[in-house]
Amino acid sequence: MDNTTTYEKIIGIIFPPIVLITLNHMAYGIAGLFQIILNAINSADVESFDFSTTLYGNVPTVIQSIIILLLCKFVFIPMWKETKEQAPTKLLKNNAILIAITTIIMFSGIDLLTNQYMTVTGLRDHSSYAHLKETFSSWSAFKAIISAVIIAPITEELCLRGVVQGRLMTWAKPWVAILVQAIIFAIIHMNLIQASYAFFAGIFLGILYYRFRKLWPCILAHMVFNFSTSHFFLLFLSRFIEEFTNLHYLVFGIVLTLLGGFLLLMLPAAVPIYVNVKDPIKEP
Secondary structure (H helix, E strand, O other): OOOOOOHHHHHHHHHHHHHHHHHHHHHHHHHHHHHHHHHHHOOHHHHHHHHHHHOHHHHHHHHHHHHHHHHHHHHHHHHHHHHHHOOOEOOOOEEEEHHHHHHHHHHHHHHHHHHHHHOOOOOOHHHHHHHHHHHHOOOOOHHHHHHHHHHHHHHHHHHHHHHHHHHHHHOOOOOHHHHHHHHHHEEEEEEEOHHHHHHHHHHHHHHHHHHHHOHHHHHHHHHHHHHHOOOOHHHHHOOOOOOOOOHHHHHHHHHHHHHHHHHHHHHOOEEEEEEOOOOOOOOO
């Protein structure tokens, strides 16, 4: 019998994202301080420091990544394993490759639709978007790949889908769990522009986790989404379509999203592993 109070359950949902945000900023600060020290050692003129280079250099990126991965190892993974033990599941078939392919298709389409959403709503003209674009444009390719395409998807999926949604699904209805984690996912981005589309991405990622009860499809989808929003995917498409208009974005995005969604629905979902006294693990 679960004796956890409602207050304790709420704290258990709110605490992991707070830890993620706090330690992420701490790791960023430690990495930046380390780079400043290196520059001070190797530079005779301290006043010549370029602080933007200090913050976005490759050394801080590596240090920050190591700290965040340690956070996953010792904080989020143990929390996630607790939710897995409470609701053990398995996939009916070894369909990892099909899940991967359809996930890539679907989230490539979602990204194209996100670009259209940004254009139609006028969010590209918002001051927050200009600030966001300026920040990301100052990143090196190394930092963009490591931070946005690799580290962020791993940590955010462990925290939001693995821990937050996993805990919610043990005592709340699935749609409530998916909705709440998507709202928190939008909030932790702490930026109006990112939050506006992170919410919808969080809904799709939540459905993906609920259906397969595995984190790797969510991490893969998140990587695809972050990679394609970095415009590499759009540059790839532009080689085939010289004038890639808004209509192309819309049509191609709808086709990919619907195709990927249909294929994912056709794949066998995860099923619970029933446990009893006589037969510890009885698979259907």
